[in-house]
Amino acid sequence: MMTIKKVGIIGAGKVGIVLADLALRAGYEVRISGSGSVGKIALIIKTLVPGAIASENSDVVANSDIILLAIPLSRYKNIDPALLRGKLVIDAMNYWWETDGIREEVLAPGLTSSEQVQAYFKDSALVKAFNHMGYHNLQEEAQPAGSPKRKALFVTGDDRTAVAEVAHFVDTMGFDQIVHYDLADGIMTEPGSPLFGASLKYDDLKDIIDHFDQTEFGKKIAASEK
Template sequence: MTDIKRVGILGAGKVGIVLAELALKAGYEVRISGSGEIAKIAMTIDTLVPGAIAATNEVVVQNSDIVLLAMPLSRFKNNLATLLDGKLVIDAMNYWWETDGIREEVLDSTTSSSEQVQAYFKGATVVKTFNHMGYHNLQEDARPAGDAKRKALLVAGDDSAAVATVANFVDTMGFDTLIASNLAAGIMAEPGADMFGASVGKAVLQQLVDDFPESTLGKQISAQK
């Protein structure tokens, strides 16, 4: 399991800021980038998440043990495909028409969005999580381990070691996890699925997984209980 001490976040919007807050509270060193000049981003970061370090995408990636993608989904290909080579990456992005535009211009309809992110960043290992819960719930519902009111997040990925590392990271951020053993299963957390928007405990999340039609994936979903 990878030892994570430094967290990088690409995207300084609402989701990116909340994830930075949670990571700082969990004791991680946090770097974050956004669109625009570094000086302007730094002012925003200093105000909203004091303690996080504003930097360029390249500097964030170079100085992070794990990288969280929290930018608008339509912009991930604005980065070089080699940017994340060798990195463990969390895809926290979702398609959202108001910011991303026409879906067919952003995504191939035959696979999940995270599979397309992985296909682009071929040299990275992509795991999907932090997707189905709204940023306000992420901010308000984080709880210590063992808390009866703790919520759960789906963690989906093809690499079992990477998924285990990410699940441990999510736990330190304040959430239980439900593991899906392939990245394609992340479609269950995309907009339009029953899980999307859910801020629920592990038992209810498991029921949403059990109720999801496997035919929708185009391949077998193996959810690890």
């Protein structure tokens, strides 16, 4: 297992800022980029997450061991896939109509959002995590291992080594992990699913996952695309 020391976050919105804060608290070196100028992002970072380094996407990626995508889903194709070649990438994005617009203009039918993101970044190892819990909960409910108050996050991906790396990273960020090895299972965490918005302990989250009906939820998603 690789040693993760440097964390890169693409996206300086609410989720990106919270993830940067958690990573700093966990002892990582953190770089973060956003859609505005580096100077503008630096001012936000200095105020909200002092200690993080504001930079451009290329510098963030070049100087990080792991990359978190925390931008609106409709903007992931603004990133050159070559930039993330060979990188371990966490997809913390969700389709959300208020920010992303019409679903079929962002996503093709028949595949989950993470499968489509992975297909675009085909030379990266993509793992889905940090997307089903609200940013307030992420910020306020991180707990050390063994705490009876500790919550759990769902982690899934096709690359078992990458999933193991991310699961360990999630642990250091303050959360237990329920691990799957199929990126398509990311559908369990998409908006509208029982897991979306869930801030639960391990056993409670696992119970929802164990009883999740992917077929029925898939029909719901398909219906929304018509």
